[in-house]
Amino acid sequence: MATIDRTFHVDPATMHLYIESLGKIGWQDECGAVRLAYTPAWMEARKQLSAFMQAAGLEVREDAVGNLFGRLRGEDDSRTILSGSHIDTAPCGGKYDGILGILAGLGALKTLREQAGQPRRSLEVVALCEEEGSRYHATYWGNRAMWGMIRAEELDALRDADDISIGEAMRAAGFPPERYHEAARSDIAMFLEMHIEQGRILYDEHVELGIVEAIQGILKFQVTVHGRAEHAGATPMDIRRDAFQGAAQMALDITRQVEERGRPAVVTMGRWDVRPGGVNVIPSEVRFSIDLRHPDEATLRQLARVCSETCESVARRRGLEVTVEQIENYLPAGMDTALQQTLIASAKTYGASWKYMVSGAGHDSEQMSRHVPAAMLFVPSVDGLSHNPAEYTPIEDVVRGVNVLTATLYQLAY
Ligand SMILES: [Zn+2]
Numbered sequence: 001m002a003t004i005d006r007t008f009h010v011d012p013a014t015m016h017l018y019i020e021s022l023g024k025i026g027w028q029d030e031c032g033a034v035r036l037a038y039t040p041a042w043m044e045a046r047k048q049l050s051a052f053m054q055a056a057g058l059e060v061r062e063d064a065v066g067n068l069f070g071r072l073r074g075e076d077d078s079r080t081i082l083s084g085s086h087i088d089t090a091p092c093g094g095k096y097d098g099i100l101g102i103l104a105g106l107g108a109l110k111t112l113r114e115q116a117g118q119p120r121r122s123l124e125v126v127a128l129c130e131e132e133g134s135r136y137h138a139t140y141w142g143n144r145a146m147w148g149m150i151r152a153e154e155l156d157a158l159r160d161a162d163d164i165s166i167g168e169a170m171r172a173a174g175f176p177p178e179r180y181h182e183a184a185r186s187d188i189a190m191f192l193e194m195h196i197e198q199g200r201i202l203y204d205e206h207v208e209l210g211i212v213e214a215i216q217g218i219l220k221f222q223v224t225v226h227g228r229a230e231h232a233g234a235t236p237m238d239i240r241r242d243a244f245q246g247a248a249q250m251a252l253d254i255t256r257q258v259e260e261r262g263r264p265a266v267v268t269m270g271r272w273d274v275r276p277g278g279v280n281v282i283p284s285e286v287r288f289s290i291d292l293r294h295p296d297e298a299t300l301r302q303l304a305r306v307c308s309e310t311c312e313s314v315a316r317r318r319g320l321e322v323t324v325e326q327i328e329n330y331l332p333a334g335m336d337t338a339l340q341q342t343l344i345a346s347a348k349t350y351g352a353s354w355k356y357m358v359s360g361a362g363h364d365s366e367q368m369s370r371h372v373p374a375a376m377l378f379v380p381s382v383d384g385l386s387h388n389p390a391e392y393t394p395i396e397d398v399v400r401g402v403n404v405l406t407a408t409l410y411q412l413a414y
Contacts, residue, residue, distance in 0.1 A: 002338070002345040008115060008406040010107045012399050018103040019398070021048055023095035031092035032389025036135035038066065038169040045087055049102065049127055056110035058125070064182040065145040066129035066175050072109045074122035074413060079189040081413050082124050083108065083405065086131030086142065086364055093132075094391025096196045096381070100398065102127045104194040108406040112413075119413040121189070128364055135160045135169075143367040148184035155180065190339065191368035192408065194377045194401050196393050198361050200384025208400055209347050210357040210378030211340050215366040216264065216295040217332035219304050222287060223250065223311055226321040229276055229284035244274055244283035246318045251288065253310045258292075258303060264358055265294045265303060295332045295358045333366040336373035339408075343377055346407040352400055361386075377401055 025048060026034045026041030035042045046068050053060045053070030062068045068087070071080070085101025105125030112119065128146075133139035136158040144150050155167035155177045167177035197203070202210050227243035251269050258267040271289040290307055294300040308324045315322035347354045357378060368374040379401040382392045 002341040002411075004342075004345045004349040004407050004411055006116070006407065006410055007349055008111050008403060008410065010111045010399055010402045010406060012395055014110070015103065015107050015398050015402060016395050018052060018106065019095060019100070021052075022099050022103065026089070028092075033089045033093040033095060034091065035087060035089045036091075037088050037130040037138070037141065038166075038173040038175075039135070042088060043173060045099075046127065049087070049106070052106060053125070056106060057113050058106075058109060063145070064175060064179040065142060065150075065170065066173065067142045067146065067183060068127040068129075070106060070109065070125045072113050072119060072123040074119040076120060077122045079187050080122040080124045081190055081192070081409065082126055082188050083192045083194075083409065084126035084128060085193050085195060086129075087127040088130050088132050088134060090132050090387040091134050092389060093387055094385070094389050096391050096393050097198065097386055098131060098195075100196055100379075100393070101194045104398070104402045104405050107402045108409050111406050112410060116410060116414055121413045123409060123413050131364055136166050138166055139362070140364065140367045141166070143364050145180060145183035146185050146188070147367070147371050148181065150180050152180075188372050190336070190372050190412070191365060191374040192339065192377070192405065193363060193365045193368075193374070194379065194405050195363060196381045196386060196391065197357070197378040197384070198381055198386035200381070201357065202355075202378060202380035203382060203384055205355070206353075207355050208352045208380070208397065209354040209404065211343055211347070211354055212335050212359050212365070212376035212378060213340065213356050214295045214335060215333045215359040215363055215369075215376075216293045217297060217300045218328065218330045218362060219292045219300060219326060220328035221290040221292070221304075221307060222325045222327050223247070223290060224323045224325070225250070225286045225315065227284050227319075228282070230282045232280040232282055235282060240282055241319045242282050243286040243320060246314055246320045246322075247286040247288055249318070250311045250314045250322075253314060254290070254307050257306050257310065261299070261303065264360070265299070266360070267292050267303075267307075293360065297332050300332065330362060330366065333369045335365065335369060335375045339373055339375035342408050342411055343375055343404065346404045346411070349407060350400065350403055352404060377405060
């Protein structure tokens with residue numbers, strides 16, 4: 001049974017200062033927080049964070065792709081316990097997604113340095129440079145760089161809306177892209193991430209903390225349906241090959257089957273493109289996206305088969321051609337059970353209410369857990385809002401989470 005030897009109380013005013021200072025950077029009135037990778041707002045946020053890390057007495061360094069680290073060196077410095085999250089935002093984000101996990105790690109390390117001195121094992125807080133994939137389709141860029149998973153061709157192939165490659169953006173921000181491989185590390189022992197829930201379960205149920213058991217898997221597909229463009233008036237219904245009617249039926253049939261499977265399975269078809277797009281023309285080609293999620297790998301794969309078989313059988317019945325192409329693939333990620341137990345022991349020590357949860361959103365911990373033991377702690381999001389400028393977590397909920405993280409890190413590192 002995991003135990004907690006000592007509790008800590010982080011300073012609420014310091015956490016408030018951290019959140020408000022970073023929240024201002026890149027804030028646009030009509031939109032919210034905008035700190036896209038390698039942009040001036042992103043640079044400014046890293047500069048402010050770096051100053052906070054230095055003031056907290058941490059050794060600050062950045063790697064070749066722009067991940068920023070603050071280290072509290074241990075007596076044994078051969079491996080490090082890492083805590084943090086991502087510094088980039090969704091296109092119009094809020095003041096908490098990602099950044100709160102960094103500030104939690106910073107608050108924890110500051111408190112430990114001041115109140116417990118040098119740890120036995122090294123501790124580091126990390127601001128991962130890119131997680132959201134907002135500017136580039138480069139989801140988990142910073143994380144992948146740390147594990148040597150970036151491929152050289154991505155530096156030129158990944159382009160933003162202005163056709164600037166990620167390599168060019170890195171160079172402009174002061175990170176020569178040809179050095180990307182230097183970001184790889186082999187000394188990470190484990191990873192802990194505090195994050196806002198981004199959903200409304202904790203908020204609605206008045207539970208103070210979420211202990212994440214697994215991050216659900218995400219499979220994304222692009223479906224293309226081909227029929228025949230014909231006159232909308234002159235072609236009888238029974239001989240049409242209407243790509244849209246077929247695609248709509250595929251979407252409904254898939255939805256019904258996922259609904260029958262029940263929670264937590266979810267499916268979304270959010271992007272549609274109908275061609276040629278005339279009011280009086282039978283659609284000849286339809287493309288739509290499928291975003292399918294479930295925390296259990298076997299179930300996820302089975303539901304993926306349901307999607308492709310449904311598309312094929314509808315196409316056959318309606319004389320259409322269909323291709324179902326998988327465009328993204330993130331398998332479910334289990335969080336480390338020993339770390340979960342230590343987080344729970346810590347929550348209990350503070351008298352905090354908690355529950356096990358499955359994360360519906362992807363997180364840096366998903367990538368980390370492929371390489372080292374990883375765990376996540378959720379704090380509530382008011383009204384479940386996230387990826388939204390109104391995203392909010394009261395300071396007492398923040399402080400509770402950071403306290404639990406601090407005591408957990410103490411248990412692991414001292
Ligand atoms: Zn996030």
